[in-house]
Structure formats: C-alpha cells, structure tokens
Amino acid sequence: MPPKRKAAAQTAAEADAEGWDSDDMGALSDQEMYDDLKKNFSIADKKRRTIQRADAASFIFKHDNLDQPLKPDAASRPLWVNDDGKIIMESFNPLFEEAQDFLINIAEPVSRVSRMHEYTLTLHSLFAAVSVGHSSKEIIDRLERYSKVTLGSNVVAFIKKATSSFGKAKIVLKKTLSYIESDDPAILQRLLRDPTVASCRADNTDGLIQEAAPKIGVMAIPGTKMAAGATQIAQTAAAEPQAPVDMIASLREEDDDEDVAKVHSFQIRSESREEVIKRCQQIGLPLTEEYDFNNDEVNANLDIDLKPHAQIRYYQEKALSKMFSNSRARSGIIVLPCGAGKTLVGITAACGVKKSVIVLCTSAMSVVQWRSEFIKWSNINPDDIACFTAESKAVFKGNAGILITTYAMITSVRNRSYDSEKAMDFIRSREWGLLIADEVHVVPAKMFKQVTYAVASHAKLGLTATLLREDDKIGDLNFLVGPKLYEANWQELSEQGHIAKVQCAEVWCQMTPEFYTEWLRSPPSSPKNDIISSLNPNKFQACQFLIDYHEKRGDKIIVFSDNVFALQKYALKLHKAYIYGGTPQNERMRILENFQHNPEVNTIFLSKIGDTSLDLPEATCLIQVSAHYGSRRQEAQRLGRILRAKRRNDEGFNAFFYSLVSKDTDEMAYASRRQAFLVDQGYAFKVITRLEGLNQRTDLAFHTPQERRELLMEICLAKDADVEKEKIEGDAFGSRFANGGRAKKGAGARRTAGTLSELSGGQQMSYIEYNKSRNSEIKGKGVKNAFLRKLNSSTANAKKKAAGGG
Numbered sequence: 001m002p003p004k005r006k007a008a009a010q011t012a013a014e015a016d017a018e019g020w021d022s023d024d025m026g027a028l029s030d031q032e033m034y035d036d037l038k039k040n041f042s043i044a045d046k047k048r049r050t051i052q053r054a055d056a057a058s059f060i061f062k063h064d065n066l067d068q069p070l071k072p073d074a075a076s077r078p079l080w081v082n083d084d085g086k087i088i089m090e091s092f093n094p095l096f097e098e099a100q101d102f103l104i105n106i107a108e109p110v111s112r113v114s115r116m117h118e119y120t121l122t123l124h125s126l127f128a129a130v131s132v133g134h135s136s137k138e139i140i141d142r143l144e145r146y147s148k149v150t151l152g153s154n155v156v157a158f159i160k161k162a163t164s165s166f167g168k169a170k171i172v173l174k175k176t177l178s179y180i181e182s183d184d185p186a187i188l189q190r191l192l193r194d195p196t197v198a199s200c201r202a203d204n205t206d207g208l209i210q211e212a213a214p215k216i217g218v219m220a221i222p223g224t225k226m227a228a229g230a231t232q233i234a235q236t237a238a239a240e241p242q243a244p245v246d247m248i249a250s251l252r253e254e255d256d257d258e259d260v261a262k263v264h265s266f267q268i269r270s271e272s273r274e275e276v277i278k279r280c281q282q283i284g285l286p287l288t289e290e291y292d293f294n295n296d297e298v299n300a301n302l303d304i305d306l307k308p309h310a311q312i313r314y315y316q317e318k319a320l321s322k323m324f325s326n327s328r329a330r331s332g333i334i335v336l337p338c339g340a341g342k343t344l345v346g347i348t349a350a351c352g353v354k355k356s357v358i359v360l361c362t363s364a365m366s367v368v369q370w371r372s373e374f375i376k377w378s379n380i381n382p383d384d385i386a387c388f389t390a391e392s393k394a395v396f397k398g399n400a401g402i403l404i405t406t407y408a409m410i411t412s413v414r415n416r417s418y419d420s421e422k423a424m425d426f427i428r429s430r431e432w433g434l435l436i437a438d439e440v441h442v443v444p445a446k447m448f449k450q451v452t453y454a455v456a457s458h459a460k461l462g463l464t465a466t467l468l469r470e471d472d473k474i475g476d477l478n479f480l481v482g483p484k485l486y487e488a489n490w491q492e493l494s495e496q497g498h499i500a501k502v503q504c505a506e507v508w509c510q511m512t513p514e515f516y517t518e519w520l521r522s523p524p525s526s527p528k529n530d531i532i533s534s535l536n537p538n539k540f541q542a543c544q545f546l547i548d549y550h551e552k553r554g555d556k557i558i559v560f561s562d563n564v565f566a567l568q569k570y571a572l573k574l575h576k577a578y579i580y581g582g583t584p585q586n587e588r589m590r591i592l593e594n595f596q597h598n599p600e601v602n603t604i605f606l607s608k609i610g611d612t613s614l615d616l617p618e619a620t621c622l623i624q625v626s627a628h629y630g631s632r633r634q635e636a637q638r639l640g641r642i643l644r645a646k647r648r649n650d651e652g653f654n655a656f657f658y659s660l661v662s663k664d665t666d667e668m669a670y671a672s673r674r675q676a677f678l679v680d681q682g683y684a685f686k687v688i689t690r691l692e693g694l695n696q697r698t699d700l701a702f703h704t705p706q707e708r709r710e711l712l713m714e715i716c717l718a719k720d721a722d723v724e725k726e727k728i729e730g731d732a733f734g735s736r737f738a739n740g741g742r743a744k745k746g747a748g749a750r751r752t753a754g755t756l757s758e759l760s761g762g763q764q765m766s767y768i769e770y771n772k773s774r775n776s777e778i779k780g781k782g783v784k785n786a787f788l789r790k791l792n793s794s795t796a797n798a799k800k801k802a803a804g805g806g
C-alpha cells in the first residue's frame, strides 16, 4: 500500500476509534446484566467456532442453536432467534406483518433490507417493551411461537432477567406531585432500601400508599375528533387499507394480560425527580415516566382537538398508541423518517393531553412551521399559541396554551433582554403537560438537561428521524426523554407512498493524473487533501453532467459540499447560487424562495449549513460532492431532504441521491461508512463507474489539461485556512461531531453495479444528444436568470460599498 493510501486507512481507523456506534448505547449496563450469563455465552461461543459450515449462509447468522433441530413446521414460522438475542426474520413469510409489529415493540431493528430483517434484543428494547405493556411471559411465548427453533436457554434467561427488573416501577405526577408507583410493593421496598432514593422521599411514613389500579381499556387516542377509541381506530384502519395491523385485536390482547388490581406508591420530592430517575437506572430498576393527565385537576385544560379533516395515518396511530395506552401519557421517543409526519404526531399528542404544551425546535424557522401546522391540523385558537424566539417574546394570555421555542432560547446563557427574561420566568414558573422535543437526536445531552431543569413537564415526547449520533450521548436520551416507543420502517412507508422512493447511487470518479499525484504528495492531515479529492475535475464534470441531466428531467437539485472552498468553485463555475454559513439571512431566503418558485433556478449549492440550520424547500435530486467523513447521521439527514418530494405520488416517480466519490482516496472508505445506516433501512446504493455520454461532451468544465492545471495551481496556492472545513457560528448541533460515525464491523454499504439509465428508468438517454449545456449559455451570455442577476448585482454593490467604505 503506498504510504498515502496507508495514511488514509489510518485516518479512517482513527475516525473509527473516535466515532460512535449506536451499538454502544447502554453498553455498560448491558455488560452488567450479562455478567452472570457470560459463562453460558462463552460455552456457546466455543460451540459456534467448532460448528462446521453446513451451508453458505448459516455461519453469517452465527447461530448458536444449530444443534437444535428445526421445528417440523419451521418453514411457516417467520423468524430465527439466536441465543445471543439476535433475530433474523423473513420478510416474505405470511406471518411477517404480525411478527414485525411485535418485534418492533420488543427489539431494536438493526437492518431491514428487502428479504431479511435483523433485530436484536437489548436491555433498552426490553425496557421499552415492558413500558408499553408486554409481560415477560408474553414476550417469550410469542417469540417461541414465531421461531423456527426452540428458544435457547440464554435468551430466555436474558428476557426474564431484563423484564423482571425493568418497568416494574413508574414515576408519575398526580396533582402535580411526584410518586414512585408499582403494582409490586416489594419493588418499592427494595427501592426504599437504597439510601439515595430513601433520602428523596417526601413523607416520613414507613408505609406505602395503596389504591386501585387504573383500568386499561381499548385505547382511545385522546383528542382526536373521533374520540371513542374503537371508532377512531376502526375509521383510521378503513381510511388506510394498507394498515397491516388489527389494532383493536392487539389492544384487546393487552387487555387480556391485565391482572393488576392494586397499585402501591410513595411520594418523592419533585425537585429530586432527576436524581431518583438516575439512581433507579443505576441500581437496575429504571422507572418509566407517565402522566395521568385525566386526573390532573391542577393544570388548566387546553381547548384543542384535531380538525375533522385530520386523518392520522396507521403508523402515526401505532406510534401514538405506544404513548397513550392506559389513559396516561408515557414519555419516550418516536422515530419516523423525514417527511413521514412527525409534526402531526406531536400535534395529536398535544390534543391528547389537552394541557399546556411546550414545543422545542432546532431553529426559529421550525418554530414558525410548527405554529402554522398547529393551526392547520387543530382547532386551537391562534391566540393560544405563543412563539418565543429572538424576534418574538410572546407568551400566551390564557391559563393554558402552546408555547413554541428553540432549544437555544431556553438554554442561552448570554445576557437576556428584559422581555426574554420575562418569557423565561413564565416558562419556568408553570407546569407543562407535555414537552415535545423535535429533532431530539441532534440536541446535545447537556443542552437537553438544561431544558429539563428549566421546563417542568409531566410528559416528554421526543421526535426524530434517526437515533444516530456521532458522539457518545445518544444513550442519555433514554434517561432524559424516555425509551424509544416506536420506529417506522422506511421502506414500508416509501412502498405505501407516504415518503418518496429514492434511488441511491455512488458515482466513482477516477482522479485525473495531476490531481492524484498531488493528492498522494500532500500530507494526510492537510486540509488540501479533501479539496483535491472534492475538486477532482472528473468529479466536477460528473456533477455538471448530472445537474444537466436532472434539470432536463424537471428535477430540483441540491448539491451539497461541506467544504466551502469547493462549494464556491463549483457554484461559481457553473453559475449557480450557493449558500454557506457566511451568506446573509436575506440572501439565503431569496435563494431558497427562487429555488422553490422560479422555474429558472433549479439547482442550488449548499454547505453543511443545509443539514440542520435551513428550512429547505423540496428537492427531487441530491448530489453530494463533499461530505463530513463517515457521518451516517449526515447521510440520513441529507437523504431526508428528498423524502418529502411532492411528486412522490406521480406514477414511477423516483427521487435521486448521488454521492460523488473520488476513486482511490479515503472518500471511498468514508462513503461506505456513511451509507451503513441507510443500507440498514433497506436502501441499495448502485455504483456507477461510467456516466454514459460524459466523454463525448466537450462543453464540460475543466475539459482541457490547461484548465485542470490552473485549478490545481489555485488549490496549491490557497492558504490552508481558506480550504478548511466550515465551522458554522452558533451551530450547537453540528460542531460537536468530530470525525464521523463508525460503521458496524461488516456493515459496509451494499453496492451493486448500475447505470444512470437504469436508475432513472430511461431506456434511451436523450441527454447524449444534448450538447449545448445551460452552463455554456450562461457563460456565453452572462448571467441570464433575473434572480441570479439580482443576486450578483447586490453582491457587487455590497463589494463596491465595502471598497468605498475602506
């Protein structure tokens, strides 16, 4: 391996070491729990190593039960459970839908590709299972029913052990007071023997409070117009014929499990909630958090219901049913892909609780959107909604209302204005029925902690598209917000037309000899490295070619480049508008509006500012020329930009996601890491090694060796500081994440060979004939588009002014 290549591999390995993998979540406590099962595992491990490879596939599943015979009717059962808690499920089995609905409640989805799905049982997933009402017996019985082999003793022991400790005690607020509640008094006695928990007890009595347990009936998603649960469920099922689950039956099943007659509780001091929750986690008895909103007579009711036209979709219903299943609101996280309607889920939850709600967003623009969505979907009086942002410090006037703000507004430590301080006092001084945390995965845990200190909320609902983070803090969400309540299957939603179908491709671009020589020469740590591979003229041409091709198809295209130097080079050369951290707000808005409405502006270039800080209009094609190392989160976030494409209901409509990768550079390794999450969601990346027709084009940029040398010269002469990756001022969410996420071992992207025509569905590529590119028109006639002219002239004026002023 040449030294440079070796260094590239090393950099990747370092990124691995620094990166974070979702599997690390709660590794420590998993470790503790597994301790006494370890002996058995090591025996199973040895056994596995000695197992002869009976066929090509079984060794992949590392199946510990190979010595267990298949059940006689194994073919009709959908899954295979390993003794280490791994579950492999056939998606083509007739029982698939039923088994999937069950598995999503008890296990973590690891990979859901087209024919086989992989799940794993973890402490967190079993915790979530118990918290939504599954008993240990039910989990074991149903797994046994679906499994092709008899469940191994280790996995049964793990389930029993995990479920015996989890979800046995709850933290509930009744009439604004905090109680630890359980149907088993022995659990409470055990907790009270712990000095920390005992010291947080609010009363000095020895005994426990005892009362009748709440009745668990057929669930109603409270707040919907069709309020009676069964009606609502039946109507939703009718409206969504593709809904695979018989909700009523499954809820009745939950009913059958109910054998609780009494609940016991003791009161804790409200200010010690956080401490008690933490301590209970540490001693292996984590508390679930529930809000008995129906019996909250202290906090004023909010007049809010869904409008009659609001028909929540079956997966939104399923997610919400996990939150509301025994007339209480359970805190937790709902994971839905971008564009699947998280906002409506949040609004429906607010309609359910019918108390004051605080919504936390990542940007002021989202605040405005949430407000208009509340008005669109619910009958809330607009005066009952207040927005707390840098521009508006409003609070609502009534006793109950909705306050929408940003994480930054709540956690800001800078000197607040008088109005801002007043609004914060308002927030701090009252109880909130529900806290909705939008994009909860991007909020640093420390920031979220500050939020929970400032906002006293009875229930918390986290909404996110991915539970991925490139730091080690995702596990904290379990404790700060609650367990994951529901995670949708991306492919299923795209098959059903709820989100767009996306064709993903990785385009391999050979480095030109002069660029590759320079790349090999420059030290791996140099920022020029990235620039050389991003501005590889072959990549540049591929980008230009794809833009031309997709603009002709009528697509709206976003090109992402994390590197601002490269971004500017691409955009200026191709006469396209671009936005990066330094673009003034009004210019950003103008560009985005033109992209949305102006038929002549079909492509824009964005730096990583587009990942979280911009509300991007819909695009149908995304091209990535430079990205943030191996960040799976960024990749998922960017793909999300095209999932909401409006045209998704057009027959045969596809959105496109291209990653342009310079061959034989570290971009290759990073690309495969980045894709790991999406591949696990069932997306297949086609590799395109040659774009048909590109070589015949003579009008593409950097066509001559002279032009290429000049570009390289410019890069070499640039100062290191000018080519460094963008640091976005005030980017509370992006800046923490160092060298990208680490892909699971062996979880590299699945790549298949493909052609552009295959991706687009076009048999003949009309663009082969197309040799008068729009860029050359622009080049020949100057800036044609009115918007770009305006943009250029305002930039020029600003420059003139600055020069004059200086």
Ligand SMILES: Nc1ncnc2c1ncn2[C@@H]1O[C@H](COP(=O)(O)OP(=O)(O)OP(=O)(O)O)[C@@H](O)[C@H]1O
Pocket: 310, 311, 312, 313, 316, 336, 337, 338, 339, 340, 341, 342, 343, 344, 465, 640, 644
């Ligand atoms: N049940 C529904 N019925 C009709 N339209 C819906 C429904 N749910 C969501 N939508 C629509 O789907 C679109 C996407 O919804 P929304 O913006 O809430 O998605 P999201 O999951 O928050 O996406 P992102 O993560 O990109 O913000 C919106 O136009 C919304 O109005």
